[in-house]
Amino acid sequence: MRVRWNSNWCSRLRELLFHGKSQDVLLYYRELNKTRVELMDHSVFPILFKACLNLSATHGHGNSIHASLVKQGFLAFTSVGNSMMDFYAKSGDLGSALVVFNCMDNKDSVSWNVIIHGHLLLLASPRGLCLFTQAWAAGFEPNISTFVLVIQACRNLAAFEAGRTIHASTIRAGYSSITSIHNSLLSFYAQFEMHLAHNLFDEMTERDVISWSVMIATYAQSEDESVLALEFFQRMIDFGEPPDGQSVVSVLKACTKLKAIRLGESIHGFVISRGMGYDLFVHNSLIDLYSKCNDIDSSLRVFGGIPEKNVVSWNSLLSGLVQNQMHPEALTLFDSMHKAGIESDEVTLVNLLQLCKFFLDPYQCKLIHSRILRQGFELNELVTNSLIDAYASCNLITYAWSQFNNMITRDAVTWSTMIAGFTHCGMPDEAIAVFREMSHTSERPNAVTMLNLLEACSLSADVKRSRWAHGIAIRGGLESNVVVGTAILDMYSKCGSIGSSRKVFDRIPYKNVVTWSAIIAAYGMIGLPNEALALFHEMKVCGLRPNQVTALSLLSACSHGGLVEEGVSLFEELIWDHEVELVIEHYSCLVDLLARAGKVDSAMNLIGKLGVGVKPGASAWGALLSACRNYENYEFGAIALPQVVELEASSSAGYLLASNMYASGCSWVDATKMRMLAKEGGVKVIAGYSLVYVNGKACRFLAGENHHRLSDELQFAIQQLHSSMKMDINFCGVASCNLVIGTSLFYSLSAN
Structure with a gap:
């Protein structure tokens, strides 16, 4: 015998649902079913479906209720169908939701909203847009939230024309003054045509913090228009709209791109004055700003002031230390990060690989590779690319090649x-x-x-x-x-x-200063110093100031071209005009210039006049030692020799120069001693070599080598070439000769 449904039971179910007792709702309904209660009120089913949604394991309960209402003939009620669709859609079962939707005879605006929202919220944007088009044709009047979701779908699908059509629809529907719709349209237009977003922003009668944040964030992402993000931030404050964390993060990003550290410091002060120090995203952005503006001390202070740091905080400072070449400090920070129990992510691993590149440590590179495998980052392209780069930098090219070949994409x-x-x-x-x-x-x-x-x-x-x-x-x-x-x-x-x-x-x-410096260096390297100087004057006429590389290229050109007066004059001009901050390489090049010209005394005096803490490099002492050999100045040679050996202990050049210097003065004991010192120190003497390209393949000849696998004809041609060459080769320099032999290009590079 069945009992007729009592309205008090429905009230009881609503009360249980209101107090969050979803499990009790389903248990109470199950007990009523056991007493064979005859349901007469269809409003109980929306309550049951909401209870199912509130529980973690919902699908089985929902299917059972679905079967029950079908058997009892309640499917014809639109509200029941809408509740069922909402349950399936929010459970991620769009297929079942669509089946219910298609079976409904009487669809209302709620029906369309539920099915459209379900598809758009679950990122089934193409199908969602298609359903919206069908609904529009059927006379459906969307609400504000539907328009917002549809505009977001158009942005995700890069459907520009569809988005403009939706924009027109919002105006016809009378939603032209709704801020949430305008904000969605701002984000949509910002992705395609920023000037359209700007125009829409200017037309808005009411703007909220989201409106300003969209404009600031979009301009901050652009390399060329980051300054506009700063202007919008200033306008936002002038209009009295208090910025939120998102807008502050965006404007700090713009400051970082523009390297506007002073403005960034002002915004930092603004953050403190407005009590926004709780925002971890703002703190992390400040660390990134100061690091990329080479103010690592400020980065450390911000980092130290964060009460609860996350992995982004650690990575931001770690990246800053690596970028500022503070590699030992970066290793110390990583050790602290490990002790703090912070698990490294892909950004951490990439920074560690950068450290391996600096220290040229193959062992550590392999250790990080093993960490990558343990943490499951072997398929991460950023990590794998960095690993290939690190292995190659550590001269483990076979490991780099193996990683490259193992990559799927x-x-x-x-x-x-x-x-x-x-x-x-x-x-x-x-x-x-x-x-x-x-x-x-x-x-x-x-x-x-x-x-x-x-x-x-x-x-x-x-x-x-x-x-x-x-x-x-x-x-x-x-x-x-x-x-x-x-x-x-x-x-x-x-x-x-x-x-x-x-x-x-x-x-x-x-052309920029790098382009001019490259062409100046090219003429200097080929032995045309006058042309290099002429290009330098032409560069200055164009309004470009030389940099350190330009100055070094010019001095080198003068040195190799024997233009002593021009080189000294140029050096003095650079000092007096303060155009370039001279470094030790420039002084070394001037020493080389004077020494090559035989002005050994002047070169030695220049070394003696260098400021406290400024030490000449190996190239300067090497040039001086070479000049001492050529001009038989053994007094200064004895001073230069220990400097060269100390600065380049693993190079054979200093030992050979000294040996040749002593040999030219008939000091055979000292010459032999230099050779023995090099041998005892395990210094390898690298012989000069020549390259011949045969059928697109490079073949190398070592100095003194008489046999090679090349054909007899090519060897005969090379012998003929050597017999016809009459060149006075400086033993510490490089002589080059370019000659086409048939289809092969011959390069003779001889060094001793």
Whole structure:
């Protein structure tokens, strides 16, 4: 016998649900079913579905209630169908929600809202937009939250035209003054056309903190328009809108990009005055700002003031220490991070790999690799790219190559890193082979890839390859890029093709100081110092100030070209005009200039006049020792020798120079002693070598080598070349000769 439904039971269920006793709701309903109560009120089902949603294991209960209401014929009630759809959608079962929706005969606005919201909230944006279009055609009137979700869907799908149509629909629906809809439209337009977002912002009669934050955040992301983020932040304050943590984080990001540390300090003061010190995101942004503006002390103070630090806090300071080349301090910080129980993430591991690169520590690199495997980051592209880079920097190129081959997906950064790794390890052929393999994939080379390829071609010193790489840059539209163009002219100069370097230089539309420095260095390296000086004066006419590299290139050109007066005059000009902050390398180059010209006394006096704490480098003492050998000045040679040996203990150059100096003065005992010291110290004497390209492959000849696997004809041609060459080669310098033999390009590099 069935008992008829009592309205008091429904009230009891509502009361239990109101007090959060969802489990009791379902138990009470189950007990009523056992007493064979005949349900007469369909309003009980929305209560039951809400109770199911509040429980963790909901799907089984929901399916059971769904079956019960179907058997009792309550599916025809729209409110019941809407509750059922809401249950399935919020449980993540969009398929069942859609089945219920399609079975409903009487759909209302709630029905459409529930099914559209369900799809959009679960990121099923394409289907959600399609349902919204169907609803609109059926006369559905969306509410504010539906419009907000649909606009977000258009942004996620990059559906610009659909978004503009929705914008027009909001105006027709009378929602043109609703701030939440405008904020969604601001975010939408900011992704596509920032000027449209700006126009909409100016048209808004009411703005809240979200409106301002959207504009500030969007402008802060742009390298070229970060200053506008600062302007909007100032306007926000002037309008009396108190900024929140998000807007402060965005404006600090803009300050970081602009390196505007003074403004960042002002915002820091504003944060303190407004009592926003509780916001961890703001603190982390301040650490990042000070670190990237090279104020690591301020970063440390901010870090020390954070009561509850997270992994981002530690990583921000760790990155700052690495960027500011405070590598021992970075290791200490990581040790503290480990002791604090903070688990390292991918950013931490990347910074640790950067430390391995600096210390050139293969063992630590392998340890970090094992940590990467333990933490499951072996598929993280950022980590793996950094690992390849670290292995290559530590000269573990086989490990780097193994990691590269094990990667399932490779992006442009991966390919560029591997090319750079082979180049760093002196393997240009392998680097170029990797680039050729990349060209057969869908990944297109970017400017960084191109720079690494050009560096590999520079190392190989093959004009044919260099022209091939130049052609790739042209086809990729990268030749006009000032950085790539500068690398191309530098590549040609290292191949001895100064004419090609000058042509590339003339084609670069916007030249910077690096471009001018490169072409000046090219002319100086090829032995045309007067042309290098003329370019320097032309550069100054163009309104560009020289940097340290420019000055070093000019002094080097004067030194190798024998322009003593011009070099000394240039050095004095740089000092008096304060155009360049001179460093020890500039003084070393001037010492080299004087020593090469035989002015050993002047070179020695210059070394003696250097300021306290400024010590000449190995190149300066080496140049002086070479001059002492050439001009038989044994007194100064005896002073220079221990300095060279101390500064370059593992190099054979100092020992050989000293041995030759003593030998030229017939001091055979001392000459032999120098040779014995080098041998006892385990110093390897590196012989000079020559390169011959045969069928695109480099073959190396060591000095004194009489046999090689090359053909007899090529060996005969080389012998003929050597018999016809009459060159006075300085033993501490480098003599080069470029000659085309048939289809092969011969480079003679002789050093002793």
